[in-house]
Amino acid sequence: MGYRRTDDQVGIRNYLGIIAVMDNSNPVVRSLESLLNGAVAICPGYGRGQIGEDFILHRRTVVGLGSNPNVGACLVISLEPNSAKEIADGIAKSGKPVEILTLQEDGGFIGVLEKGLRIGQELIFKISAQQREPIGFNELVLGVECGGSDATSGISSNPAVGLVSDWLVDNEGTVIMSEPTEWIGAEHILMRRARSEEVAQEIKKCTEKYINIAKTQGLDFLKNNPTMDNIKGGLSTIEDKALGAIRKGGTRIIEGLLSYGESPKGNGLFLMDAPAAAVENLTAIAAGGASLILFSTGRSNPIGFPIVPIIKVSGNRNTVKFMKSDIDVDVSEVMVGSSDLEWARNQILAILNSVINGQMTKNEILKNVEMSVSRIGESI
Structure with a gap:
């Protein structure tokens, strides 16, 4: 509804x-x-x-x-x-x-x-006089995000979110995946899934752009992972992180590359060019028209967004235990082998459907929300 x-x-x-x-x-x-x-x-x-x-x-x-x-x-x-x-x-x-x-x-x-x-x-x-009415999943624009990633992210929560992404695309819905710095080292996999050679080259250029931005500040993305909590969680290189991160976008054809805050033209899976930092990235995806965002996390990043419900999904049993007030979906059974990714997908879909129909996410309830538009120039 x-x-x-x-x-x-x-x-x-x-x-x-x-x-x-x-x-x-x-x-x-x-x-x-x-x-x-x-x-x-x-x-x-x-x-x-x-x-x-x-x-x-x-x-x-x-x-x-x-x-x-x-x-x-x-x-x-x-x-x-x-x-x-x-x-x-x-x-x-x-x-x-x-x-x-x-x-x-x-x-x-x-x-x-x-x-x-x-x-x-x-x-x-x-x-407030407007009433909810039945809607189809083909009318939904879903964002997928990850943050506070660790080794469990690429094994459990990201692929489970990816199965939801595939399910929604198969039902003619729309999915937006961003965070280009988290494609680095895995961009060739995304390029193979592009609708056309033109889209494939746009993905390549987008990834190279962020590699070059980092180089101007003395950082070589190809030799390290600059995010310390990722390293502590077992992701020592950017390639480690990317191979897990791209799984949240599922396996379907990539229809196009959107600019920051651009709305998709049509249904299917789209990538977006926007910085990976969670608040900036959520802002870009929300500006692109997403009404709901699935946020996979390992070590946890609890932030939400003011106008879009953010569903937090984790496969890290310790995070689920100690940060219970921030996690909406626990898929940690995948990590211990007691359940599979299909089960995890269904857990996410159940909460997703409830949130669509009005259930509040934990960050909505706590008003733990923020936004920030990225800057690409200096003020005068």
Whole structure:
């Protein structure tokens, strides 16, 4: 059961998104969130003093977050009207209600807070009247992510998530997998699965881009794994990590490579070019239209995301025991041989179906959520 939007997207949550266009609007946006039941603050940071491609990426991502199908309406808040209108106009193309307030034109912090409460109340009153209705899995856009990986990730949780990915693609749904630095050393496997030679070369170029970025800072990805908790968990090289990480994307044909925050055009499995750090990567996938994300973890990364439920899956028995409040699906029986990956897939699908129908994930309940739009340039 989900929420059908006028642009044919399907959401599984129905939030009022209160968007800070720039970071000087974050405080009032967070205050409004705390006072309005059903509102979620979208505070990506920065947004002022950015230029060129860096600013284009930021703006596109913020519009994508406001257009996410889990958002039923938006209140866009900025320092001044021009920037607010630019973001609001982009979101309005999705067909959802959008209102604007600005600190300079609407009475500063207190003025925006007062007006925002009145506008927010009306928008929530309106969108909360929308009822859930039956949806097909072919209408779902699922993100797959991994973080805090260890040796158990590539043996249990990642391949189990990959089986869910395959199942959804086989049912004409859509899957987005990102984290290109975690393809390094296994990119040839992904290239063999590409829909065309053009897509294969895009995957290769994307991987090489991150290798070269690292080299400019004196890091050779091909000789080490720069993430210390991965090493402690048994993944000593980037190739070790990659061979496990790509399994969360399953085995189906790769339809294309998306840019940061870009929405897929059609169904199937898509890769996305976005930094691997969890908060940045979740932000990019959410901006690309994912309504739900499966997050495989070994040593655990408990972070969630404000507008998209994140289902945490772990095959590490110690993590499941000591970080129970952060893990939604325990597939550790695979590691001890008492159950197989098919069983693990079914465990994930059961929780996935419940979350689609309204069950809250553990990070949603705790409000353990964050977002951050990646930077590709310096501020001026």
